[in-house]
Amino acid sequence: MSKLSTVCTSFYVSLFLLSVLTRLQAQPQVNYDEAKVPAYTLPAVLKTTTNRAIRNKTAWETERRPEIIRLFEENVYGQMPRSYDRLTYSVTNEDAQAMGGKATLKEVRIDVINRTKQVTIHLVLFVPNQSKGPAPVFLLINNRAKDNTDPTRIHKSDFWPAEMVVDSGYAIAAFHVSDLAPDDTIRYATGVLQLYPDQLTAPNGMRAIGAWAWGASRVLDYLEKDAAIDAKKVAVVGHSRGGKASLWAAAEDPRFAMCITNCSGNTGAALSHRRFGETIARINTTFPHWFTDNYKKFNNNEDALPVDQHMLLAAIAPRPLYATNASKDLWADPTGTFLALKQAESVYALYGLKSHLPANPPAINQPILNAPIGYHNREGEHNLTAYDWRNFIQFANLYYNRSRKRK
Ligand code: GTR
Numbered sequence: 001m002s003k004l005s006t007v008c009t010s011f012y013v014s015l016f017l018l019s020v021l022t023r024l025q026a027q028p029q030v031n032y033d034e035a036k037v038p039a040y041t042l043p044a045v046l047k048t049t050t051n052r053a054i055r056n057k058t059a060w061e062t063e064r065r066p067e068i069i070r071l072f073e074e075n076v077y078g079q080m081p082r083s084y085d086r087l088t089y090s091v092t093n094e095d096a097q098a099m100g101g102k103a104t105l106k107e108v109r110i111d112v113i114n115r116t117k118q119v120t121i122h123l124v125l126f127v128p129n130q131s132k133g134p135a136p137v138f139l140l141i142n143n144r145a146k147d148n149t150d151p152t153r154i155h156k157s158d159f160w161p162a163e164m165v166v167d168s169g170y171a172i173a174a175f176h177v178s179d180l181a182p183d184d185t186i187r188y189a190t191g192v193l194q195l196y197p198d199q200l201t202a203p204n205g206m207r208a209i210g211a212w213a214w215g216a217s218r219v220l221d222y223l224e225k226d227a228a229i230d231a232k233k234v235a236v237v238g239h240s241r242g243g244k245a246s247l248w249a250a251a252e253d254p255r256f257a258m259c260i261t262n263c264s265g266n267t268g269a270a271l272s273h274r275r276f277g278e279t280i281a282r283i284n285t286t287f288p289h290w291f292t293d294n295y296k297k298f299n300n301n302e303d304a305l306p307v308d309q310h311m312l313l314a315a316i317a318p319r320p321l322y323a324t325n326a327s328k329d330l331w332a333d334p335t336g337t338f339l340a341l342k343q344a345e346s347v348y349a350l351y352g353l354k355s356h357l358p359a360n361p362p363a364i365n366q367p368i369l370n371a372p373i374g375y376h377n378r379e380g381e382h383n384l385t386a387y388d389w390r391n392f393i394q395f396a397n398l399y400y401n402r403s404r405k406r407k
Contacts, residue, residue, distance in 0.1 A: 028300070031276055032330050040273035043306055045314045046346055057350040068315050069251065071307045076267065077248050078206035078292040080214060081196045084114040089222050096129070099153060103128055103166045107151055110222050114195035119180065121215055124151045125173040127228045128166045136233030136400060137171035138260075138392065139219060141212055141249070143183065143242035149174035158386040159239070168393045171229060175219055177242065181211035181289075188289040203293045209241065209267075213249035220255055233257050235396060239384035240332070241290070244268040251315040258399070260322045260392050262384045265332025267291065269323040271309055271340045273302045277333040280305075310343030317344065318351035320399045322374035322392060327364045329382035335361055341373050348372045367391045371399040 031037070046054040046064065049071075054064045073079050089110045098105035108123040127135050140160055142149050148159040156163070165172040181188045189200060192211040199205035206214070216236050224231040235258035238246030243264030250259035261269050266278035267290075281299035284291065298305045313321060323341055325334035338361040345355040356370040365387075367376035374395045378387050 028279075028281070030278070030282070030331075034276070034335070037274050037276055040303065042271065042273055042308050042310060042343065045311050045343060049306065054350075060347060060350050065315055068307065068311045072248070072251070072312060072315075074204045074292075075294050075298070075305065075307060076291055077213070078204055078210040079199060079202065080206065080210060080252050081114075081199070084112050084195065086113040087111070087218065087221055088113075089225070093151070098126060099163060099166060101129065102163075104228070105151055106226075106228075108222060110218060112195070112218050117194045119192050119195060121175050121179045121218060123173060123175050123219055123222065124149050125171060125226075125229075126162050126166055127171040128169055131169065131171075131228070134228060134230035135169070135171040136230050136235070136257075136396065137173055137223065138165055138235045138237050138396075139216065139223075140172070140174040141216055141236070141238040141242040141245050142174045142176045143212075143239065143245075146176050149176070158389070159384050161386055161389050164386065164389060165393065168397070170393065170396070173219070173223070175215060177208070177212045177215075177245070180215035181208040183208060183241070183289075185287075185289045205292060207289050207291055208287075209245050209248060209290045212238075212242070212245035213252060216245065216249040216256075217253045220253065224255075231255070233400065235260055235392070237392065238262065238264070240264060240268070240382065241287075244290075247309075247312055247316070250319065250321075251312050254319075256319070258320045258322070258396065259316050260324075260395075262324045262388055263326055263329055263332050263382050264323070265329075265337075267295075267309065268332070268337075269309055269313060269340055270333040270336035271343075272298075272305065273308050274333065274336045274339075275302060276336055277331040308340070310340040313340055313344040314347035317347040318353055318372060320371040320374070320395070322395050324375065324388055324391075325377045326382055327377055327379050332382065334377050338375060338377075341375055345373065367394075369395050369398055371395065371402070 054060050091106050092109050093107040095105040103126040106125045110121040112119050147155040148157045162172045181191045188208045223229045236246045236249050236256045237260040239262040243261035244267055247261050250256040266283050272280050284296050284299055325337050353372045355373050364377050364379045
């Protein structure tokens with residue numbers, strides 16, 4: 001190598017190292033120390049932006065709840081388009097003897113058309129054959145590999161333990177996020193956003209998480225037409241980024257009977273004002289295609305945000321809500337999740353619903369299974385596991401049995 005090229009190479013190497021260093025310095029260190037959580041004031045869930053106190057469920061439903069949804073649309077998840085020209089569906093594969101005769105498999109193609117553009121959602125659904133009437137269902141927003149929801153059951157996974165759910169008397173369904181918005185900074189716009197192109201240029205335009213939640217509602221449009229399903233008992237389930245979407249879907253669409261959010265962390269079930277683990281700046285930098293452009297204003301500026309995630313959880317009331325964490329998943333801030341749930345209790349109380357959450361986070365592997373607010377912190381890593389699903393089923397059993405008795 002000539003002397004000149006050696007000099008050039010080391011010049012560029014130093015330039016590269018310098019830029020990496022500058023970027024690292026620009027990113028504040030991740031905080032995992034409770035003592036370093038800054039003092040913060042959460043926006044009050046039961047006070048309007050004009051500072052009026054909300055004292056009953058009518059005022060909550062007519063004033064504060066719609067205001068909260070608007071604030072989340074404007075600042076975080078973006079507008080949620082409610083109209084479309086047409087939805088059609090066709091069962092592309094049906095097997096009444098799936099899972100060795102235990103279930104009926106349906107693969108359904110759902111097409112949603114708006115302004116000549118179309119998006120196709122591929123739904124996988126297993127309904128227990130033993131079911132005495134229309135079956136309640138768990139609907140997973142699948143953000144992981146498609147083989148997690150393999151309709152052939154050659155590949156089985158605890159991420160979507162279909163056999164366990166069917167054996168418990170529930171139907172189980174799933175669709176993949178990529179049908180709505182590929183999870184990619186550039187390609188995310190190739191799904192639902194084609195149907196609503198104005199959203200792309202709007203500062204409060206929907207992005208990928210909004211598109212996934214929108215997809216869950218379109219699947220619910222289909223489930224309402226499927227006689228094998230009790231559409232009044234659809235639990236929307238999501239893990240991590242899928243759990244952010246399951247919360248937004250349930251908050252936006254009151255037809256979802258139950259919401260389950262697993263390890264959803266920042267801009268999911270955890271409080272952002274705590275700046276513990278993943279922060280708004282980090283999530284917006286790594287995943288700029290998930291939330292509105294407006295949300296970027298709150299990078300390293302949490303105190304200016306007019307909402308926090310406890311308000312999203314509260315918007316799901318009085319419907320049952322189950323949130324989880326994993327003990328080694330500090331990035332998703334288990335304490336911040338528990339605190340957000342505690343803050344939502346006051347809204348459930350407006351409906352006369354008593355929370356069974358303890359004052360402080362329960363010990364690891366000590367689930368709180370009584371509705372309206374369920375919670376557990378599973379031992380282990382960031383994941384969706386058989387342990388988590390067993391508790392979701394228990395939570396749903398307790399809730400549905402109790403509401404049956406009330407009737
Ligand atoms: C992480 C992201 C989290 C969470 C997670 C996941 O990288 O920072 O907010 O969404 O991915 O989806 O597994």
